[in-house]
Amino acid sequence: MTLLRNLCCGLYLLTFSLHWAEGLIDPVSLSVAAGLGLSAWYGSFLKDQTFCRLTECCNERSIPADIEKLRRKLGSKLFGQHIVMQQLLSALKAHLSPNSSSRKPLVISFHGTPGTGKNYVADMVAEALYEKGVKSRFVHKYMGRLEFSLDKDVQKYNNRIFHDVISGINDCPISLFIFDEVDKMPQGVFESLTSLVDYNGLPNKMDGSKAIFIFISNTAGVQISDQLAKMLKNGFMREDVKLSAFEQILEKASYNLEGGLKKAGLIEQHVIDHYIPFLPLEKHHVHKCIEAEFDKWDRKPQQKVILSMLQDVITYEREHGLFATSGCKTIEKKVATEVWIN
Structure with missing residues (x-):
């Protein structure tokens, strides 16, 4: 932890020095801005640009919320x-x-x-x-x-x-x-x-x-x-x-x-x-799940392979006879097995 703090402090100073050398910060503007709380803002900026590049922080970089x-x-x-x-x-x-x-x-x-x-x-x-x-x-x-x-x-x-x-x-x-x-x-x-x-x-x-x-x-x-x-x-x-x-x-x-x-x-x-x-899934939804799993493996199986898998994995609930009892729950392992067999 001490090593990490020292590294971060060094990066803080390096970043500050580079900005100063590049003319991004001049003494007059820094003096004026200090009265407006620039030091606090710059400290936060430095943290985002240094420490928070090395570890996860509670900021927009780590939480893009996309x-x-x-x-x-x-x-x-x-x-x-x-x-x-x-x-x-x-x-x-x-x-x-x-x-x-x-x-x-x-x-x-x-x-x-x-x-x-x-x-x-x-x-x-x-x-x-x-x-x-x-x-x-x-x-x-x-x-x-x-x-x-x-x-x-x-x-x-x-x-x-x-x-x-x-x-x-x-x-x-x-x-x-x-x-x-x-x-x-x-x-x-x-x-x-x-x-x-x-x-x-x-x-x-x-x-x-x-x-x-x-x-x-x-x-x-x-x-x-x-x-x-x-x-x-x-x-x-x-x-x-x-x-x-x-x-x-x-x-x-x-x-x-x-x-x-x-x-x-x-x-x-x-x-x-x-x-x-x-909502409970119907046969054509499970069909799409199988296709999506094969896509993960960059495979485009023939329809007869998918239809065969559908027969193996789908059982319907007795009450209505419409919905797959296990949905797409077992599809990932079934497709992976099929890929390795073939």
Whole structure:
């Protein structure tokens, strides 16, 4: 650490000297500007140009927040999820806008059956917002089944979440917290979080209004499938289905079904901004997933190969016979195996 500080100090001085030598800073202008606080600004500038080139900082370089990049990725890699595309992009763009007047973090809850893209999208959000993606120190991801599994330890989990959120936002106000497998967590695990994500809820006047929280759950997956099937049978086109057809279903299911959000203050206090359904996938969506996976390997398989794989990987839920039970969940490994065999 001492070596890093010395290196950074040396780079500070070198950068300053170069600017001075190039005539970018003259004594008179520096003297005048000093009274206006140039020293503080220049210190920040030097940090951005030296220290923050060597390590991750809470600045625009490390957090480009590239919503257009996310739009492109979702458009080319996510299939059958027009509601996700519409709602997620709009929510993030509004939240991260310099003109936003929001006084609370953005809180989003993803719901759907396995293989519909919930984790995939959460990781894409991290990759678009942060230069280091999911490896950024400003991205905090938790696995419910592994890290928050025991009913008897709920209070310990609450304390950990409270501490992690305070520490994370103190490190960088634009932090991302992802809680996966929420349906596998015990009831009450998020009670300490409720006040933190409410309006002006952080202690010591900390500003967490730019933080983002994403909850990922299989909860209400069956209800989403039932609602979509009903609408399709009533003549709706899938692409015309709106978020409004699912929001109340998701909120009620989250509050009443077993899992980390059951009877949760997050729902009672209405601090979850968006409940986003991931619709169950149909055969042609899985077909696109297979093609996209082959593209990663720079392969263009014959249609008979894809159709053969579809027969192997797709099973349909019994209730409606419309939707692939595992979505695209197993496609990556199946395609990789096919590539190496051939």
